Amino acid sequence: QVQLVESGGGLVETGGSLRLSCAASGRTFTRYTMGWFRQAPGKEREFVASISAIGGSEYLADSVKGRFTISRDNDKNTLYLQMNSLKSEDSAVYYCAASNSVAVRTTKAAYAYWGQGTQVTVSS
Numbered sequence: 001q002v003q004l005v006e007s008g009g010g011l012v013e014t015g016g017s018l019r020l021s022c023a024a025s026g027r028t029f030t031r032y033t034m035g036w037f038r039q040a041p042g043k044e045r046e047f048v049a050s051i052s053a054i055g056g057s058e059y060l061a062d063s064v065k066g067r068f069t070i071s072r073d074n075d076k077n078t079l080y081l082q083m084n085s086l087k088s089e090d091s092a093v094y095y096c097a098a099s100n101s102v103a104v105r106t107t108k109a110a111y112a113y114w115g116q117g118t119q120v121t122v123s124s
Helices: none
Strands: 002-007 010-013 018-026 033-039 046-051 058-060 068-073 078-083 092-099 118-123
Touching (some): 002 092, 018 033, 018 092, 018 118, 033 068, 033 078, 046 068, 046 078, 058 068
Antiparallel strands (some): 002 018, 018 078, 033 046, 033 092, 068 078
């Protein structure tokens, strides 16, 4: 299995930027399609972005397209989420997840491994 640890969250003003990182350890990182999800208080955990196992395909939720970028460095076993033009509605706990699929996946059920999450707060 794979262990995931997120970092990079914090407090930022509206319009600002943050880059989240997710360090993976355990089994070979390139076996896994990776994803980012987020959960705001009182809401369901929702899909944000996914990148395929080798990194050739990405998919982002409509709500973040044009503002967020997902990437991975397979040499460093690290997943990233670059978040620009942040809005108050982006405030949530952000989770990194790993799927045994080789293709991008957008549903929670497709991901077997999860990190503990990192808080992102966007102040208006």
